Amino acid sequence: MTSTGASTARSTITSTTLTRMRECAVTDRAELDRLLDDNFLAHVGMADDQGGVVVIPTAVVLHGSTGSGWMRRAAAGPPVCLTVTDLSGIIVARAAFENSLRYRSAVLFGSFTRLAEPDVPGALDLFTEHLMPGRTSEVRPKNRRELAATMVLSMPIGSWSMKTSTDWPTDAPDDVAGHAWAGVIPFDTRRLGDPLPAPDLRPGIPVPNSVHAMTARHDRPDR
Amino acid sequence: MTSTGASTARSTITSTTLTRMRECAVTDRAELDRLLDDNFLAHVGMADDQGGVVVIPTAVVLHGSTGSGWMRRAAAGPPVCLTVTDLSGIIVARAAFENSLRYRSAVLFGSFTRLAEPDVPGALDLFTEHLMPGRTSEVRPKNRRELAATMVLSMPIGSWSMKTSTDWPTDAPDDVAGHAWAGVIPFDTRRLGDPLPAPDLRPGIPVPNSVHAMTARHDRPDR
Numbered sequence: 001m002t003s004t005g006a007s008t009a010r011s012t013i014t015s016t017t018l019t020r021m022r023e024c025a026v027t028d029r030a031e032l033d034r035l036l037d038d039n040f041l042a043h044v045g046m047a048d049d050q051g052g053v054v055v056i057p058t059a060v061v062l063h064g065s066t067g068s069g070w071m072r073r074a075a076a077g078p079p080v081c082l083t084v085t086d087l088s089g090i091i092v093a094r095a096a097f098e099n100s101l102r103y104r105s106a107v108l109f110g111s112f113t114r115l116a117e118p119d120v121p122g123a124l125d126l127f128t129e130h131l132m133p134g135r136t137s138e139v140r141p142k143n144r145r146e147l148a149a150t151m152v153l154s155m156p157i158g159s160w161s162m163k164t165s166t167d168w169p170t171d172a173p174d175d176v177a178g179h180a181w182a183g184v185i186p187f188d189t190r191r192l193g194d195p196l197p198a199p200d201l202r203p204g205i206p207v208p209n210s211v212h213a214m215t216a217r218h219d220r221p222d223r
Numbered sequence: 224m225t226s227t228g229a230s231t232a233r234s235t236i237t238s239t240t241l242t243r244m245r246e247c248a249v250t251d252r253a254e255l256d257r258l259l260d261d262n263f264l265a266h267v268g269m270a271d272d273q274g275g276v277v278v279i280p281t282a283v284v285l286h287g288s289t290g291s292g293w294m295r296r297a298a299a300g301p302p303v304c305l306t307v308t309d310l311s312g313i314i315v316a317r318a319a320f321e322n323s324l325r326y327r328s329a330v331l332f333g334s335f336t337r338l339a340e341p342d343v344p345g346a347l348d349l350f351t352e353h354l355m356p357g358r359t360s361e362v363r364p365k366n367r368r369e370l371a372a373t374m375v376l377s378m379p380i381g382s383w384s385m386k387t388s389t390d391w392p393t394d395a396p397d398d399v400a401g402h403a404w405a406g407v408i409p410f411d412t413r414r415l416g417d418p419l420p421a422p423d424l425r426p427g428i429p430v431p432n433s434v435h436a437m438t439a440r441h442d443r444p445d446r
Contacts, residue, residue: 043306045268045278052302053276055268057328079275083266092418092434096351096362097369105280128319139319139403146320169421176423180362181431183424185438186416193409195315198392200399201406208404211315215408 026162093169094180112153135210316392317403335376358433
């Protein structure tokens, strides 16, 4: 799953080519796509108007209100950085110094452009279907008011780097010979709880297939 | 838990005062502290040297190698933005437009300073104890080489804003009267799996109290 080469995707910018922990670098684009498919939370950074930066949590498919100042700022196309992080466990070493994490993370650089109006319904449906397969056919289509209030931004993936670690503790021989425990505490971040019906749900409406499809996918033991 | 007023902590900077979804704004500093205590993953944004920005996933107590370029850049004290996001569920509405998330998130602005050498061991121990109560007494102290290789940055919390949503779907009456299901799919993000012993763990070393303490805390059903 990992490669020993550093990503060269942003090789013109020295500071973002992986210089440390190269054994964690991933250069396979399919791995990046998988990480993005598996996560819908991203953190987007961009410059603010005070010489600083701001980092906003958002869905990987960036969509939001046309009334949002940050959405409008992002739509203007400044350089942005979109980061996705998937923690899967804590690596507990015998020496505290060697404690670490199991993770996949990717840092993507680019800029956003606003989707043209005719493309918005399809993009939002794609997002819903990605999260909850079959949901779009269970609900009414979006109406004109809803579409007018929604802005969808797309960011072509240009330069990126990705790191992953599925390690075990790497203690020195002296520590391995000692008395301290070492191992990994896995996160069950993919586990979703039982669906809770809304307080105003009409009686007799069962949990739909899309919700079952979603929870089943996220319960996969290989994640 | 939520307040109807927007945070005024950064009121001098219009764009980061909450202008939308003010009902989600949190102004209670204790709530912010709780969010930071409960999460150890943060995303830090800062300017890069190309006129853009970069967003790096990191621990809330920012520590890393003295050889890390981004750590050195952060230590120089540029304006940074540290964002912590805790998703707790997906709000599934009858109308796709009303789909939303249950979350707590905070955006903190400030800058880092590097901890003086004598303060480093205590800070790292605090971090370990926060994550795994009792762990520091189960392992050997950090040695001089390990401490020399570690940089710890602190960021005094100056201006910040926080949002939280523990909502249910808010569909229009026409949609509530329809046939679509609505509710919340909770994330069990706090659930930790059973500890996995390291492949090179010597026989007869049981899972220690610190690991039990950690998994017990994160299994709390109120999260």
